[in-house]
Amino acid sequence: MLFSQFFAPTSRDVPSEAVVISHQLMIRAGMISKTASGIYCWLPLAMRVMEKIIAIVADEQSKIGSQRVLFSTIQPAELWKESGRYDSYGKEMLRIRDRKDGEFLYSPTNEEQATDIFRKYVHSYKYLPLMLYQIHWKFRDEIRPRFGVMRGREFLMKDGYSFARNFAEAQEIYQRVFHSYINTFRRMGLIAIPVQADPGAIGGNMSHEFQILAETGESTLFYDGRLLNASAEEQLSIYAVTDDRYDSQTAPIPKEELMVSKGIEVGHIFYFGTKYSKPLDAYVLDENGNKLYPEMGSYGIGISRLIAAIIESSHDNRGIIWPEAVAPFDVTILNLHQQDEECRDIALKLYQAISSKREVLYDDRSISVGEKLADADLIGIPYQIIVGQKKIREGKVELKNRKTSNVELLSPEEVIKRFTSNGE
Numbered sequence: 203m204l205f206s207q208f209f210a211p212t213s214r215d216v217p218s219e220a221v222v223i224s225h226q227l228m229i230r231a232g233m234i235s236k237t238a239s240g241i242y243c244w245l246p247l248a249m250r251v252m253e254k255i256i257a258i259v260a261d262e263q264s265k266i267g268s269q270r271v272l273f274s275t276i277q278p279a280e281l282w283k284e285s286g287r288y289d290s291y292g293k294e295m296l297r298i299r300d301r302k303d304g305e306f307l308y309s310p311t312n313e314e315q316a317t318d319i320f321r322k323y324v325h326s327y328k329y330l331p332l333m334l335y336q337i338h339w340k341f342r343d344e345i346r347p348r349f350g351v352m353r354g355r356e357f358l359m360k361d362g363y364s365f366a367r368n369f370a371e372a373q374e375i376y377q378r379v380f381h382s383y384i385n386t387f388r389r390m391g392l393i394a395i396p397v398q399a400d401p402g403a404i405g406g407n408m409s410h411e412f413q414i415l416a417e418t419g420e421s422t423l424f425y426d427g428r429l430l431n432a433s434a435e436e437q438l439s440i441y442a443v444t445d446d447r448y449d450s451q452t453a454p455i456p457k458e459e460l461m462v463s464k465g466i467e468v469g470h471i472f473y474f475g476t477k478y479s480k481p482l483d484a485y486v487l488d489e490n491g492n493k494l495y496p497e498m499g500s501y502g503i504g505i506s507r508l509i510a511a512i513i514e515s516s517h518d519n520r521g522i523i524w525p526e527a528v529a530p531f532d533v534t535i536l537n538l539h540q541q542d543e544e545c546r547d548i549a550l551k552l553y554q555a556i557s558s559k560r561e562v563l564y565d566d567r568s569i570s571v572g573e574k575l576a577d578a579d580l581i582g583i584p585y586q587i588i589v590g591q592k593k594i595r596e597g598k599v600e601l602k603n604r605k606t607s608n609v610e611l612l613s614p615e616e617v618i619k620r621f622t623s624n625g626e
């Protein structure tokens with residue numbers, strides 16, 4: 203991709219309404235544009251990151267046997283009246299009337315709809331367990347939308363739903379999802395702390411939130427320090443809670459011995475048994491022809507929030523530092539002297555050669571050296587290949603690592619080899 207043709211409206215100005223760094227950087231890097239409070243348009247740079255995140259999430263979902271679907275965003279109110287949530291959900295739900303005055307809503311979540319699909323098509327225990335997920339937009343009319351896409355009203359979520367024959371099977375699925383979430387976040391360069399979040403009705407460890415440690419997080423976490431170095435298996439039973447759930451009577455470790463950090467909730471998983479299958483009368487017949495109501499769970503990942511959370515956990519005072527796995531491009535080529543023929547030739551040669559194997563953004567714009575370097579640091583592509591008059595006369599270009607700022611002086615051939623040979 204040539205930067206001269208790439209739609210990334212970067213800017214120097216720090217927008218006054220943006221109080222957290224990820225919000226500031228997403229606007230300055232030209233990733234998002236505000237439509238209304240808590241509602242954003244997503245521009246090409248952000249889309250490239252979103253696609254990478256979606257690919258990792260989808261890959262991890264298929265590994266645990268979950269199948270991708272796409273529910274409608276608009277649902278009939280009737281379905282939510284069956285579960286009893288139409289009234290209890292409150293003002294966060296965006297309620298809509300169509301031209302015939304029928305009652306609808308924009309999905310804030312899809313437990314009812316997943317259960318409805320199940321009851322329509324699954325009638326035998328032989329098809330259990332079943333796991334479905336989607337990656338789709340939600341709307342929640344949050345009382346205080348803030349921090350950009352971190353707490354939006356319209357946001358993208360991966361939401362999964364599982365149907366099991368019995369408690370043991372439901373528990374096994376829950377653990378499978380738990381492990382896969384740890385892997386999913388790890389692949390994005392994040393350490394997610396699983397904290398116990400009892401949803402109320404059912405005791406035990408059957409609801410966990412996944413929290414990224416970041417100063418700007420809205421949650422305060424108390425956790426056993428061993429969590430940071432434990433395997434996913436061990437993490438399931440190591441103590442961590444948010445401050446609002448801390449209870450000195452039941453906590454296994456006194457508060458003074460727990461670590462305290464702010465966290466951003468990027469995922470949340472629940473086991474809730476027959477909470478929806480019973481009221482919606484979604485059942486299968488078991489081997490004896492008796493009604494069996496599936497034991498369900500639901501599993502969310504905040505895809506759009508994750509983009510901001512990754513920036514919160516990986517940036518410096520010059521801009522974003524994308525972890526390689528989710529970076530919008532693998533490498534950027536900065537031609538500092540666009541008017542110089544030799545620089546142009548070398549930059550173009552590098553661009554063509556590396557593009558065969560990697561995603562490259564070639565900054566071919568006729569702007570000042572300072573602006574070019576500042577934009578590259580702002581948008582945070584992991585590697586910068588800097589082509590400048592002085593070094594070119596010595597047959598060299600610079601390869602800069604965005605994260606470490608480490609610069610290597612290499613020949614163009616060496617750089618090409620670095621990015622195109624399989625071992626890189």
Ligand code: ATP
Nearest residue numbers: 351352353354357359467468469470502503504507
């Ligand atoms: P929160 O406690 O942050 O309000 P929640 O518990 O209501 O979130 P869930 O229903 O558990 O959210 O949704 C699953 C995931 O969706 C959350 O872990 C979070 O990452 C994401 N999410 C929820 N609400 C928002 C929002 N308003 N904006 C962006 N992402 C959100």
Ligand code: MG
Nearest residue numbers: 411467469470
């Ligand atoms: Mg939650």
